[in-house]
Amino acid sequence: MAEPAICYEHILRAIGQGLESLSLEAFDLEVANDTFSIQGTPTRKEPEKSSVAKLNSFKKAFLGICNIAKEPAPSATSAERVPASSRLLRLQFTQADIDKLEQDGQALRSDWERSPLSHSLPQVLRTVGWYVDHKKGRLQKISRSGETLSVSYRGSLGTDKIDTRT
Numbered sequence: 001m002a003e004p005a006i007c008y009e010h011i012l013r014a015i016g017q018g019l020e021s022l023s024l025e026a027f028d029l030e031v032a033n034d035t036f037s038i039q040g041t042p043t044r045k046e047p048e049k050s051s052v053a054k055l056n057s058f059k060k061a062f063l064g065i066c067n068i069a070k071e072p073a074p075s076a077t078s079a080e081r082v083p084a085s086s087r088l089l090r091l092q093f094t095q096a097d098i099d100k101l102e103q104d105g106q107a108l109r110s111d112w113e114r115s116p117l118s119h120s121l122p123q124v125l126r127t128v129g130w131y132v133d134h135k136k137g138r139l140q141k142i143s144r145s146g147e148t149l150s151v152s153y154r155g156s157l158g159t160d161k162i163d164t165r166t
Contacts, residue, residue, distance in 0.1 A: 006034070006138075006139075007129070007133060008128070008129030008130075008132045008133050008139050009126055009129035009130040009133050010102060010126075010129070011036070011098050011102075011129060012125035012126055012128055012129035012142075013102075013122045013123070013125060013126035013129065014098055014101035014102040014122075015029070015036060015038070015093065015098065015101065015125060016120075016121045016122035016123070016124065016125035016126065017101065017121075017122045018091075018101055019038070019040065019121055019125075020120060020121040020122055022040070022042055022089065023042055023043050024040035024041065024042055024043070024089065024144075025040075025041055025042070025043035025146070026040060026041045026144055026145045026146070027039060027040030027041070027143070027144050028040070028141065028142070028143045028144075029141065029142040029143075030140070030141045031138075031139045031140060031141070034094070034095060035092060035093065035094055036092070036093040036098070037090070037091070037092050037093075038089075038090070038091040038092070038093075039088060039089070039090050039091075040088070040089050040091075041087070041088060041089070042087060042089060124149065125142070128142060128149070128151050131151070131163075132151070132153050135153070135155060135156065135161075136155075136156040137153035137154055137155050137156060137161070138153060138154045139151075139152075139153050140152040140153055140154060140160070147166050148164065148165070148166050149164070149165050149166075150162060150163070150164040150165075151163045151164075151165075
């Protein structure tokens with residue numbers, strides 16, 4: 001029996017909204033057994049003033065889904081010594097987590113007055129998802145560092161492919 005098709009376009013948009021709310025400057029997203037694992041480095045870049053409150057509420061929901069907010073924080077002294085921009089953030093999502101992110105993201109999107117920016121992280125990841133879906137591929141990894149994005153996926157004929165864009 002064939003595996004059910006995964007819609008990477010929607011999954012990656014939902015994850016992208018959460019990552020955007022965390023202001024990750026660089027990250028690696030890996031897929032294994034339908035679990036999406038992300039490692040990234042936050043930046044101090046501030047979002048646009050008009051969307052700060054909405055992004056903060058989404059960030060809170062995103063962290064709640066990730067169970068990060070529930071984890072005990074390391075001692076204050078060690079957190080104070082490490083600048084926020086050099087901390088490594090690790091997240092993991094199951095399909096249930098992604099479904100919740102998609103619901104929260106739909107509510108956020110319906111409330112925004114403007115159309116999405118084509119270069120925003122959710123839209124870039126959505127486009128990557130569409131591309132992998134269109135190729136009937138199976139996503140393996142996405143890496144972003146600055147303006148460079150690399151996508152690794154297994155094509156429909158079983159060959160591994162890597163696309164890098166700047």
